[in-house]
Amino acid sequence: MAGGSASLLEIRDLRTSFFTKRGVVPAVDSVSLRVGQGEIVGLVGESGCGKSVTSLSVLGLVASPGKIIGGHILYHGEDVLGFSAARMRELRGNKVSMIFQEPMTSLNPVYTIGKQVTEALRSHDRMVGSKEARLRAVEMLARVGISEPESRLEAYPHQLSGGLRQRVMIAMALICKPGLLIADEPTTALDVTIEAQILTLMRQLQREIGSSIVLITHNLGVVAETCDRVYVMYAGRIVEEADVFELFDRPLHPYTNGLLRSIPRKNEDESAPRRLYSIKGNVPDMARLPAGCKFAPRCERCVEACTRAEPELVDSGNGHFVRCFRPMSDEVKR
Amino acid sequence: MRTKHTSLLATANMDEAAAGSPPQEMDVLEKDSFWRSVALSFIKNKLALVGLIVVILLVVLAIFAPAFAPHDPYKVDLNQQFKAPSTTYLVGTDMFGRDVLSRIIYGTRISLLVGIVPTVISMGIGIILGLIAGYYGGKIDFGLMIVSDMVLSFPSLLLAMVVMYSLGANLLNIFIALSVVGWAGTARVVRSQTLSLKNKEFVEASKAIGTRNSKIMLGHVFPNCVPQLLVLFTLNIPGSILSEASLSFLGIGAQPPASSWGLMVSNGREYLFNAPWVAISPGVAILITVLAFNFLGDGLRDALDPYLKS
């Protein structure tokens, strides 16, 4: 299992809510996770489960009407939530970087690539002159697999394809050699072939630079391909945590199990065609969550106890945690 | 070596899995509930409400001017010249001893008429031309666009001045002048709406069952333009009012003894030092009226915003 003993990032009981006209939406409700040195940790869940908000909270980028209302975010042991604005700026792009889902709109259309990449470097290191910054930018662009990096420096974002732009984003994020890279659905907006390339690139860079990565995605395939450990989120909570192999072999939470079951696979027995499985019910309305277990309305294993109280995250051995009163056991699976 | 679950790569999508049962049927906005929801969001906007109330008050004032005006606005009494504002003459008297307040109240008629009528006419012309241009396209569209570009490029006041020169300076001709100047903006808006709606399915469907073009334009395309046109209407009215006031101020609009606010300001100019109320107060009336329509129009636009965007 990858990762050292000292946690690079530790999130403890983070609570981030959105104060909207419709009511208070607890987007992140007491989420705890940790990322070790050199680890790639996956954070999976469907849209709206709070995984993006969690990552934005780390960098203090949660937009109004969202607000972090409690918990701790420890980077190298220091609580980021107590940071002044200046220290936060020092953290962002420098020690903890983030890349986003939409490469098409995440780059400023009126500035050249070169300007945006060198800006990432020079805003954190005043000593770097413009010439040196350009050299390092070219070097970084080459490292992320962009051909003819010198000429690309003068290009504008609209002149590049989606895959190239995402590589530029990665270059911008890694140019200061951060300890942690948060990647929020970096490949969702890209072609499958480009997706594979970008993921390979990220893994390769992670090994070379030694950063840890938090990879946020709703795609289990990406998780399987890339991550060392996985957290599964549902309705603003962590419902399962495990090593990646462990999770795919022994999913304990009914939700995780449902997700794995719904992956379409080739039917071995042609005479008995199988229906595509999908989890019954709908994505919950975060403003009106049920009491008790949040997954209960959709759970096939739900019993009365599940609707009355919310289960705690319980250690199931092997670093495998699950939040469920009736986790899957070997006989019941598949 | 890692055992990769690579077969999952292309197909594992949690959203599809989580989607579960099919999405609920989307609410279809009925015409009634559309306007009701617009009205509701409009009411929440305090400034817009103030605007609406003031506009209604102005309309009432205009219609029932004789009832509200304390004195006869045309009565000349040289003994009462330049009286400062008092309890008898709330806003004082002018150079002919006429009560300024009464003249302002009667002036509301002119202003509202001049605000609304040319706007209605010019928008009517603009709507028709815009529909035709957008719907039929081709040379007609091209020609219309060139002409409207040219009209739009004129500073509106100057164009109005030119028309007034040709027709002669009086209130009636102002209606014509303002109508001529104002159609181009509406035409463009309607044209672009028509262009974007032209290719939608419901138009294709209507054509397929043989509906006459004019019916399609009026019955299908036009109703979709209504929200935008409503906003345009309320926001064009103050422009008309200001234009008339300016033209009358310059002497090329309403002529004495009409109680056009602009004319009143112009007449009061020479006496600014001694009797400032003569020139200043009609201007206040203009300001209040324009503000009221602007609040109303802004409020309408904000209330209709989600529908305008779609």
Place this chain on the structure above:
Amino acid sequence: MKRYVFKKILVTVPIMIGMVFITFILLNVVPGDPITLMMREHISPDVVARVKGQMHLDDPVLLRFLRYLGGILHGDFGISYKLNRPVSYLLASAFPNTLVLTLAAALISWIIGIPAGILSAVRRYSFVDNFFMTFSLLGVSMPVFWSGLLFQYIFSLKLGLLPVAGLNGPLYLIMPAIVLGWSSAGTIARLTRSSLLEVMRNDYIRTARAKGLHEIRVIMNHALKNSLLPVVTVMALQVAGLLSGAVITESVFAIPGIGRVAVNAIQNRDMPLLQGSVVLTTFLVVAGNLVADILYAYLDPRIKYGATEAK
């Protein structure tokens, strides 16, 4: 980019000609014989005779128009009926005054409008925001002639701080420029505010913050350049509004500019003079629109460099 500019200029020429044509038609094809009209206006008989000869009134309208157009291209705008001087001369002496007034007003509107818009956007719903938006709304709603008179009353007649009217030095320009510029300032402030607010919602702003940039840098470097694009176009397009407003402002403050010339021409039924001033003014407006288009293309790299997809 060069092709774009060339195309735009090419389109502008026929529009300009068309506008001159519209003006010509409106002023020369009035109901009734112009000669009779002039005689009714008591214009001196020798002027009538001269004009009758000059106007070749029996010629078709199109021919008269082309003759006029040809004249303009040589700088000949005809002779003023009332003042008996070449229109071009009269316009040339009036034009600089209008130019100075309009430029001063434009400068004021940019210098006040843009910072006001930025501050309002950054401190949305605060006192500053409300103050500037009220100020803007007033500017757009006040009739220019009224605010002009109000300024004259307060600052000249009552306080004696500034000269009432005329144009005998820079001090004379202060009130007219402020009065004229207030409305433009209002429009610009509102537009800057809404444009900036919308730009701030974009993803690349989030990226800029995620890079650890100072909020001031995020706004002034990343957001501003994008939000000023529409504002810049509006600034150039405001030439039309400013010139309209200048007509009134010159009247209120007795500034001998083109606006005043035009108003006098109307009152004196001096058609060539009116025609000349309108043509000149529309030329300025069209030029302003052209500048707006080119400026926008220059500032927006998407247009400047075209969208070429590189893999």
